[in-house]
Amino acid sequence: MTRFLIRRIVFGLITLWVIITLVFVLYYARPGVDPARELAGRAVTPALLENINKEYGFNLPVIVQYWNYLKRLVPIPGQFNLGTSNVNRLPVTTIIAQAVPIDISLAVGSAILWMVLGISVGVLAARRPRSLWDRGATVFVLTGVSMPTFILGLLLLYVLYYLLTIHGIAIFPKPGSWTPFTQNPLEWAHDLLLPWITLALITAATYSRLTRSSLLETLGEDYIRTARAKGLSERRVVYRHGLRSSLTPIVTQFGIDLATVLGGAIITESIFGLPGLGLTVVQAIEVENLPVVIGIVLVASFFVVAANIVVDALYAVLDPRVRVS
């Protein structure tokens, strides 16, 4: 198992390195592009360009630039540096640090919702295949996978915020509301309710489908028949014996989805005006704030790679077969 994990961690680091390198090539070393000009953004002055050229060393050979770029990304205090925003001159790390709590909040709430919703719908469907429950679940899943996130978000906003509010029932806050958890936990949850529901409904469909097919397959296995033959209650058979081994594909998917939300739920944040990484990156692209864009891309990639390694570790715990391979 340690071997397995070591291999996965090394693969993860290689993946991260490939992405970091691609970002470098894409932004700093693309032929025919002046990276200083790109980094300067809209408020460009000759003095600023010179400053950037000096800071990043764009007149040095590409390989030296690349080496310095890698050095700036080594997570050691004093050395780690993602640059400064070309709009408000704040360090990119500060901007990211301000945005990340929102993404964590989004991820925590919606993940709980989508896991509970997705898995329970999946289990219901798998326990009675072809029943009315199963058909209902199919409709839920198909609607979920057919529904673009922004449409669901807009629909929820229209019905639950706009229609209710113009009729004098202002239950849900207006888009753009955000209260830190430390300030007022209740208000925090209230502000995040609609984004949570949006993310959860969209994501839960995948989990229902995965749970259903995986559980159906497991319940057909011989050891489940043995468990039934032993006289275990159906509940115990399904939940203790069946669900546990059906969890592996769900864990994989969970890692990917969690990392995606942490790295910025772009659509949801845009629609509900939440200034997390997703909205920040979209706004940064609009105003050509390249340092911020690069910073967020790198942070998001890190989340994904880290999540994949965690998932692989969980995998090994859940599925003994992985440990030996």
Next chain:
Amino acid sequence: MPDPAADGDILLGAEDIVKHFPIKEGIFFKHQVGSVKAVDGVSLQVRRGETLGLVGETGCGKSTLARCIMRLFPLTSGHLTFDGADLSTLSRSGMRPYRRGMQMIFQDPYGSLNSRRRVGSIIGDPLAIHHVASGAERRKRVQGLMEVVGLNPEHYNRFPAEFSGGQRQRIGVARALALHPKLIVCDEPVSALDVSIQAQIINLLEDLQGEFGLTYIFIAHDLAVVQHVSDRVAVMYLGKIVEVADVKDLYSTPHHPYTNALLSASVVADPDKARTRDRIILTGDVPSPINPPSGCRFHTRCPKAQPICSTEEPLLKSGVGDPPGHVTACHFPVAEGEKLASEKATILHAVEGFLAEAPT
């Protein structure tokens, strides 16, 4: 059947063929930690026009040997000549022209036919691959082949799933026949079939041999089938050939203790003979081909084993008074009339497992 002794013309020569499958391990860079010695130094000659039977238990390497002869993978070492040409080290594309002369019939009539392709295109495959015929010409030849193997040519456009097991094996035979090969390697061609169908396919193979002057290497674990079709028989144990002889000699006076054990365990149709026969019960399991026993590989289970058997490997040689071509790899060959069963009383494992080998 042509007299094998009269014709000394060698069609296929195998010399010290070795095939080891590496076992690899490692976190990042795999390194070899061992190997499965599936075929470990086999020498054989197949004469033009004869049928050489190859028998042995599951896992003894007979199917691997067939694939070595067909050069379906590179040989670990050894020399292989076919019709005068050295095939030992030819590349995949270098092998292509020679494949016209050697074809194979597979064990599984279901798995060996691509279920998503029509029978006509399956049988016509060799003609297409070797650019022998195309279009209407190919179709005509394929339908001719179907007729020859006893299939209805009108079923040209059907899928394999629409045929029975025996019919599918006929499709496999037709495919092997398409290029008019000299040699056909039959890898357990009937063991997946019902007994009643087995006879049909065997008769078909025998008829075709007469008609087209084919040479067969016939692999099977059913001794009765091998006795019926073969001119000569080679017995394999754990990657080695332990005895080769003309079919009559081998079945009447087997010299290797393993051959004796195999023959004594086979089903005898005559109840009187069955009652009186001398059953040899082998001890122990078949050893692992990853780490085969030293010396004679059979010594761990042999009733006649002596100390020398575990240290010195016996070579294939013919004994005093043996007819030409009867060779045995044993330090202490079994003499005619010798009662092997009484040599050792340790009865642990029956060779029954061999008989129970399910046709898969």
Next chain:
Amino acid sequence: MSLSTVEAIAGDLPPEDPAVKGIQGRTPLQLVVARLRTDRVAIISIVVILLIIILAIAAPLIAGITGHGATDANVDTGTDASGQPLPPGSAGYLLGTDNLGRDILVRIAYGARVSLLVGVLATAIATIVGVVVGLFAGYFGGWLDGILARIMDVVLSFPYVLFAIVLVSVFGSSLPLVILVIAFFSFAAIGRIVRGQALSQREKEYVEAAHSLGAGNLRIMFVDILPNLVAPVIVLATLLIPTAIIFEATLSFLGLGVTPPTPSWGNMLSDAEGVGFQAWWFYIFPMLFLLLTTLAFNLLGDAVRDALDPRAERIFAARRKKAA
């Protein structure tokens, strides 16, 4: 009988007997079509998809009949006296107008072209690339498989919306780029499945048989193995189309896909968001058409999967028997 007998017998055969031609096994495709014909949901989805295709093809025709181009701001007739957009059912504007006085019906029809074009083209590219990559990885195995499988895993696990908008922002948005970006993030879905199937298929005896006949690797991959993978590839490709359509709509909604004023359902919704909820028809029509399209493709994909998996039908038949 000699070797030439084979040809002699062949020569005796009636070469083009119509009865011989008549005997044909049903291809898996024919079986699937036959099963789909009895599936009501599948038929409805196909009808919906056909209607949307007709809408897309007829877009210039609709523009001609109404007299409004897709990007025409109809300053005089498209807004009311106070300059506000017209609601659905207004004279000459069946689905109303947007804030610039543009005809929403015409824009929806042209938007259908974008959606279908992106959906089908991106899926086609992703399918071809996915099949080729998956076949090579699964068939050859070894280090090639190690690298390709790893790349596909990474592509699948990355937040594609983020990377797509980054790419589009770097290279500037254009329809071909959008299609390529979508194809890039989708090919791995097909590639991974094809790889897994190819891995198991290459161990089959028919592959060995082809090898023993002298078939080359490419022939074995594409003539022998590929037909055995058609079923999962068709299902996946059908399910990729709606994903690609959603992807394009999302990019356009974020202002990074199809550039205005060219209409796409996504950028129509983006325009609508800038105006506000009071003009509900800005929202409802693009949403409706987008949802209808993706839902129809997903339902069709599900039905095709059921049709390709005879087991599902057997369960069904058994149930019906029990009920009767």
